[in-house]
Amino acid sequence: GIQVEQSPPDLILQEGANSTLRCNFSDSVNNLQWFHQNPWGQLINLFYIPSGTKQNGRLSATTVATERYSLLYISSSQTTDSGVYFCAVETGNQFYFGTGTSLTVIP
Amino acid sequence: ETGVTQSPTHLIKTRGQQVTLRCSSQSGHNTVSWYQQALGQGPQFIFQYYREEENGRGNFPPRFSGLQFPNYSSELNVNALELDDSALYLCASSLRDTEAFFGQGTRLTVV
Numbered sequence: 001g002i003q004v005e006q007s008p009p010d011l012i013l014q015e016g017a018n019s020t021l022r023c024n025f026s027d028s029v030n031n032l033q034w035f036h037q038n039p040w041g042q043l044i045n046l047f048y049i050p051s052g053t054k055q056n057g058r059l060s061a062t063t064v065a066t067e068r069y070s071l072l073y074i075s076s077s078q079t080t081d082s083g084v085y086f087c088a089v090e091t092g093n094q095f096y097f098g099t100g101t102s103l104t105v106i107p
Numbered sequence: 108e109t110g111v112t113q114s115p116t117h118l119i120k121t122r123g124q125q126v127t128l129r130c131s132s133q134s135g136h137n138t139v140s141w142y143q144q145a146l147g148q149g150p151q152f153i154f155q156y157y158r159e160e161e162n163g164r165g166n167f168p169p170r171f172s173g174l175q176f177p178n179y180s181s182e183l184n185v186n187a188l189e190l191d192d193s194a195l196y197l198c199a200s201s202l203r204d205t206e207a208f209f210g211q212g213t214r215l216t217v218v
Contacts, residue, residue, distance in 0.1 A: 001166075030204060041144070041195050041212045048206035086149055090204075093163030095140060097149035 002027045004089055006098040013077050013105050021072040021101045023087035031090040032063050034072050036083050037100075043086070046072070077105045110134060111200050113210035120188050120217050128183045128213045132200030138162070139181040140207065141173060144195040156181055157203055193217045 003026040013019055023032075034046040047054050047061040049070065054061055058077075063070040070087055082105050087098045110133035120126050132139050138157045142150035152165035156175035170186040179200070185192055193216050199207040 031206075033206065035209075041197075041214070043150075043197065043199075043209040045206065045208060088150075088207075093155060094165065095142075095152040095155070095163075095207075097142075097151070100149050 001094060002029070002089065002091055002096050004087065004096050004098040006085075006087060006101050008101060009099065010102045011104070013103065015077060015079060015105055015107050017077050017105075018073070018075045019077060019103070021074070021085055021103075023070040023072070023098050025068050025070075025089050025096075027068070027091060029065070029068075029089040029091045032065075032070055033088050034061055034070070035086045035088065036081075037086060038083055046085075074103075077103075079105045079107055081105050111198065111208050111210035113196075113198055113213050115213060116211065117214045118216070120215065122188055122190060122217055124188050125184065125186045126188060126215065128185075128196050128198075128215070130181045130183070130198035130200070130210055132179045132181065132198075133208055136200040136202055136208075137179050138201045138203045138207075139175055139179065140199045140201075141181070141183045142197040142199070143167075143192075144197060144212075145191075146194070150197055153183065188217045190217050 035043040051065045112131040140155040141153040144150040154164040159175045175181045195212045199209045201207040
């Protein structure tokens with residue numbers, strides 16, 4: 001099956017700093033989403049982005065499908081941004097989550 | 108609030124027992140997918156249902172089975188529970204091939 005790798009695995013930021021999370025996938029995909037998982041396990045939708053660039057407040061994302069990667073940008077980070085970020089891809093009715101990036105934002 | 112509701116939120120079962128987890132999809136959605144998330148790992152795809160038919164399956168044994176009802180709600184059944192089945196079980200609903208929205212999950216503990 002398709003391999004989905006995220007980097008970095010862990011990230012510690014000072015409040016107010018910017019960061020870039022990366023998601024690489026090993027084959028063509030139909031769909032790609034970014035999620036934030038809160039401490040209670042709820043997956044919060046951030047972006048549905050099979051290709052192109054989208055922005056939502058302090059967050060933005062870019063997917064370059066031809067080069068098989070996606071980036072999630074977090075600007076002016078806040079403590080509430082802490083948690084695990086997952087990208088997930090869909091191909092051939094199979095869904096694959098990445099390994100996740102654990103983000104800690106310290107005041 | 109995604110509109111996807113799972114029940115129960117927590118459950119404790121004994122090894123060898125059977126369990127049924129439930130998921131109510133968001134209004135208008137016809138596709139439900141189920142995932143297993145072990146502690147410290149990413150969610151693993153179990154299967155997907157589209158209009159009451161299984162539409163895709165991950166690498167899980169047949170003792171993991173499911174149903175989708177005419178109102179597009181869904182059940183996940185697991186027979187002959189094993190200790191390794193302890194995990195957070197997540198369901199997601201969507202229109203086919205579009206953005207998926209997740210429920211809050213059911214945390215299953217097998218003892």
